[in-house]
Amino acid sequence: MDALLRAVLAEVGGFDFAVSEFVRVSQGVLSAATISKRVPEITGVCLGRTVLPTQVQLLGSNPDLLAGTALEACAAGARAIDLNFGCPSPTVIRHRGGSALLKTPRSIFEIVSCVRRNVPSVIPVSAKIRLGFQNPEEVFDIAQAAADGGADWLVIHARTRAEFYRPGVHWEPVRQVKEKLGIPIIANGDIFSVQDFERCRKETGCEHFMLGRGALLDPFLGHRILDLLGRQKQKSLLNQKSPSQLEGLITAIARFIEIAEPLAQNSGFIPSRIKQWIRISRAFELEFIPRALLTVISRAKTGQDILEQLEQFSGFSSAEIPPRA
Numbered sequence: 483m484d485a486l487l488r489a490v491l492a493e494v495g496g497f498d499f500a501v502s503e504f505v506r507v508s509q510g511v512l513s514a515a516t517i518s519k520r521v522p523e524i525t526g527v528c529l530g531r532t533v534l535p536t537q538v539q540l541l542g543s544n545p546d547l548l549a550g551t552a553l554e555a556c557a558a559g560a561r562a563i564d565l566n567f568g569c570p571s572p573t574v575i576r577h578r579g580g581s582a583l584l585k586t587p588r589s590i591f592e593i594v595s596c597v598r599r600n601v602p603s604v605i606p607v608s609a610k611i612r613l614g615f616q617n618p619e620e621v622f623d624i625a626q627a628a629a630d631g632g633a634d635w636l637v638i639h640a641r642t643r644a645e646f647y648r649p650g651v652h653w654e655p656v657r658q659v660k661e662k663l664g665i666p667i668i669a670n671g672d673i674f675s676v677q678d679f680e681r682c683r684k685e686t687g688c689e690h691f692m693l694g695r696g697a698l699l700d701p702f703l704g705h706r707i708l709d710l711l712g713r714q715k716q717k718s719l720l721n722q723k724s725p726s727q728l729e730g731l732i733t734a735i736a737r738f739i740e741i742a743e744p745l746a747q748n749s750g751f752i753p754s755r756i757k758q759w760i761r762i763s764r765a766f767e768l769e770f771i772p773r774a775l776l777t778v779i780s781r782a783k784t785g786q787d788i789l790e791q792l793e794q795f796s797g798f799s800s801a802e803i804p805p806r807a
């Protein structure tokens with residue numbers, strides 16, 4: 483998620499920390515200034531009314547360039563670094579980045595150990611992996627390589643690269659890696675509901691979880707999971723009651739518009755981002771979003787067009803959101 487969406491989800495609450503979208507490191511070491519533009523939270527910039535601690539994720543294949551950029555990220559204010567070994571994009575793979583590295587656990591070891599050696603020991607360095615390039619059995623060597631390189635924790639997206647984003651994840655190999663390695667494992671993939679979460683927890687034995695598309699589809703899912711676990715400590719800044727999935731989504735979209743409006747470069751930016759958001763959400767569950775709302779969003783030319791019409795769909799009122807202090 484980008485900085486705007488992270489700002490919205492920080493206000494929604496229910497999350498411990500966020501990870502930036504990947505910052506690609508290919509030709510040279512990126513400067514602290516470049517990284518700060520992509521991940522403004524690390525410099526103390528607050529786009530909304532609160533921030534989530536945010537890990538800077540780097541993607542590349544050259545250990546020295548990644549280590550140099552990780553150091554620049556720390557200079558900019560990053561308090562944790564994540565390394566991407568999961569991106570399935572053909573362009574990224576052509577440049578031997580992301581999930582291409584799953585084919586050579588030795589390169590994962592070299593990258594993680596080089597970054598780990600170069601950044602201060604108080605800065606955690608984690609790795610985001612998939613189960614393998616082709617076969618879920620590959621995960622054992624991959625995870626071991628990252629752990630041997632000194633990764634403080636691993637996020638495992640429980641699919642292979644060959645599976646891309648096809649529905650269906652494999653929790654069993656995640657459980658086996660968790661039992662074998664002595665570092666925390668964060669389970670990731672297809673957690674769209676409290677039921678999906680329960681199944682993941684039971685089948686992996688994990689204590690840490692990452693939500694991607696589930697948090698777009700149901701922004702209050704983090705709260706629902708905390709409620710289930712009896713660990714709810716923090717109220718949402720956006721809604722004091724437990725909203726339905728539709729109310730939660732509308733609240734988050736409305737807040738996105740408010741936060742993005744002063745920053746948008748052109749009037750089409752906000753509707754195009756919301757259309758992208760809904761496209762990702764719709765791929766999983768069509769029924770809960772009323773057709774009339776989809777029409778409003780698809781026809782909107784500006785963020786205000788959408789904001790003005792949201793109220794009719796869930797009783798949401800933008801006046802409920804207190805202005806920023």
Ligand SMILES: Cc1cc2nc3c(=O)[nH]c(=O)nc-3n(C[C@H](O)[C@H](O)[C@H](O)COP(=O)(O)O)c2cc1C
Nearest residue numbers: 503504566610639670671672673692693694695696
């Ligand atoms: C549009 C999109 C962009 C993504 N960008 C990143 C990224 O920059 N870094 C990353 O580690 N994962 C990225 N992912 C993968 C997610 O982090 C996550 O591993 C994957 O979507 C499975 O989890 P989910 O089912 O909870 O979404 C992206 C996924 C999507 C759909």
